[in-house]
Amino acid sequence: MLKSSVRVASLAALCLWILPDLAQAAEVRLTAPDAGDGFADRLRSASLTITTAAQQEATAQDLLAAAQSDYGRLIGVLYAEGFYGGVIRILVDGQEAASIPPLRAPSDIRQIDITVERNAPFVFSTARVAPLAPKTKLPPEFVTGNRAKGDLIGDATRSSIAAWRTTGHAKALVSEQTIIADHAASTLSADIQLDPGPRLHFGELLLAEESRESRVRPDRIRDIAGLPTGRKFSPEELDNAATRLRRSGAFRSVVMIEADRPNPDGSLDITARVTDAPPRRLGFGAELASLEGLTLSGFWLHRNLFGGAERLRLDAMIGGIGGDSGGEDYRLGARYDRPATFHPDTGLFLEARIEGNDEPDYTESKVEVGGGFTRVFSDELRGEAGIAYRYSDIDDDLGRRELQHLLFPARLTWDKRDDALNATSGLFLEVSLTPFIGLDQRSGDGARIFADARHYRSFGAGDRYTLAGRAQIGSVAGPSIGEIPADMLFYSGGAGTVRGQDYQSLGVDIAPGVRVGGRAFVGFSGEFRASVTDKIQGVAFVDTGFVGQDALGTGRGDWHSGAGIGARYFTPVGPIRVDIATPLGERAGEDLELYIGIGQAF
Incomplete structure (x- = not known):
């Protein structure tokens, strides 16, 4: 009997200890006579009392402080909508909140009534x-x-x-x-x-005290920023200077601060406050396709190699692991970039690449060394042009041959997408042109052009649905097929062109038993994306592609198509993509291909 009494007494004590906290849960009622639902919702969103009352740990002192602050917060909502004669009453258990001394808050608050009368608009x-x-x-x-x-x-x-x-x-x-x-x-x-004050021009770019410890040299910080000292002050030019510093990748944060007062000569000094990013970065990637197998890639990046925000990136890739699309492919590459070379928006690059491709219709080993310049014309428009030497060792249905070319690659990219990994609106257009000159008798002269255009449009509540379209077109003009490196020709089929079709299954049969890539390519892809939850998206898609023998698509050529469905799971690094596709035509539904990767298909 004694033990039971102790248990009952302990339970009662526990309830008495919990009840004071439960008593703090107050009911908050907000009324706004003659106000529509939209206006009432804005009042509720602005009310700190409503937010505080929803917190289990809120005390009576917290509720009173919130109620007293709501006078100003709710008046702000009235003024924002043009109601300057409004009346606000906030009753805490029947007493006006403004009349309760903060240091005499009641120990328990059960009800708070908020009444907002807008009266006539001004x-x-x-x-x-x-x-x-x-x-x-x-x-x-x-x-x-x-x-x-x-x-x-x-x-x-x-x-x-x-x-x-x-x-x-x-x-x-x-x-x-x-x-x-x-x-x-x-x-x-x-x-x-x-x-308005006087008209000013840009003065010097100074460095904040803490920024002088940056690993990037002060002279290079000024070169990269490109602040137009001596020219008329412009907020746009100031933003551009900060953007150039961020774009270099050497800094984690960049803040540009205007001097409080101009100099006697009418110039305005700007102080840059920069924080260095970690100098090195390591990354990995993986993509899986049922036919092409596993592709693994990785890179090592140094953001400030010589103290001038120079970037050195080393890349490695091996693909075709466990696949049925030929053998294994590999790539080793290095690229050096130096920003602000000759001009704040112009960069110098040098690169070298060794690559081996074991494809269904050919094997090719190549070495390419070159360099050139990049140019940023605006936030959306960028360009690149250079010169490179290329050696190719090719074995295909035309036989074994070695080619040497001097390339003049140029690329222009116009990107107005809202998100590169998961675009829901905007346009993307990239055009590349590569004239080339043969350096021996077996290598021809000509030019390769390729264009990739994409368009995205979303609709529905919260832009739940997205239509994405892509068009690709390419052509190689000039020499015969045998005088062109194999990977500069066009094939269709696989994740980058027509899903559902075998990897590079569409080429050109120029003679019995002789199959090579084409000199012309056209591809179209369309996707319908629908959000199922905040994290999951369903996708339906259809792709089609054409490969032609001649540069203008004449002569031998053929089309093929594929369709399928997929899912996207959104993560902080981008959506994880899973697609299942089948060919369209006679083999529809008989063959299925699986694709897994990071980011949307396009």
């Missing part, structure tokens, strides 16, 4: 910002007679100051503001006076 009796810089674009709603939303005043002021800064007046500011609410007439007068 309109602008005056809506003026002056003086204005040429081509200033004010919000179209910021005019006399329109709803006097508080956000419009801020937007108009910021737009006006930004316009002055664009014309070189870096220190433009508000010199005077007169904002008067006439409650009797329900009008608001907003008169903002600006002081």
Whole structure:
């Protein structure tokens, strides 16, 4: 009996200990008479009381502090929508929250009632910002007679100051503001006076104290940033300087700080605060296809090789492991990049590559050494051009031969996608042109051109559905097929062209028992992507491709197609892709190919 009594007493004590915490759970009610659901939702989102009451650990002191802060937060919502005569009441167990001393908070709060009365909306009796810089674009709603939303005043002021800064007046500011609410007439007068300040030009690029410890030399930081000292101040040029430093990859963070005051000569110094990124990086990748087998790749990267943000990247790849698409392929490569060479947006690169391809219709070993320049024209447009020597040792149905060429590769990329690994909107276009000159009698002169265009469009609630389309076209003009390196010709089939078809299964039969790549290629792919959850996406796709014997697609040639379904699982490094595809035509449904990788198919 004694033990049972002890247990009962302990249970009662436990309940008494828990009950005070349970008592802190307060009911919060918000009412907004004559306000639509959308406005009420904005009030609830702004209310700290509602957020605090939902927290189990919230105390009465926390609830009172939240209720007292809600006066200002909810008034901000009213002013933003043009209601300047609103009334806010917040009752804490029947007592106005503003009247409760913070140090005398009740030990228990059971109910908080929030009432927001908007009353009549106000309109602008005056809506003026002056003086204005040429081509200033004010919000179209910021005019006399329109709803006097508080956000419009801020937007108009910021737009006006930004316009002055664009014309070189870096220190433009508000010199005077007169904002008067006439409650009797329900009008608001907003008169903002600006002081543009002097027109300034860029001064020196200085380094913050902590940035002087950077492993990148100060002179190279200035070269890469490319701040146009002596030229008119421009916010765009300032952003470009910061972007160049970030784009170098040598820095983890970059902040550009304008001097508080201009120099007597009208120049404005800029201070760069940079933090170095880890100098080295190691990466790995893997892709699996049922026919092509396993492909493994890896790289080692040094971001600041000689103290000038030079990048050295070493790559290695082995593919075709366990596949039925020939033998194993390999690639070893090295690339050196030096930013800001001759121009802040121009970079120098040197590269060398050794590669071996054991494909269904040919084997080829090659060595390529070259270099050139890259150029960033804008955030979306980039280019690259160079010169390279290439040696190829080829064995195919035309026999064994060795070719030597001098290449002049050039590439232009226009990328307006919202995400390179998982695009849901935008355009992508890449065009490459490679003229080549044969260096011996067996190697021909000519040019190879290839274009890859992609378009993405999303629709539905929350852009749940995405349509993705891709078109590829290529041509090799000039020499005969035997005078062209085998991997510069075109094949179709596999993950990069037509899924469901065997890897490189479509080429050109130029004679009985003689099968080679074509000099013309056209491919189209379409995908319909639908989000199932935040992490999972379903995909249906169809691909088709054509390979022709001649540069213009004339002569011998053929089409093939494939279709399938897939799934994407989204991770921090990109979506994991799983696709199952079958050929279209006589073998539809009989053969299935599996593809696994990281990132969307295109």
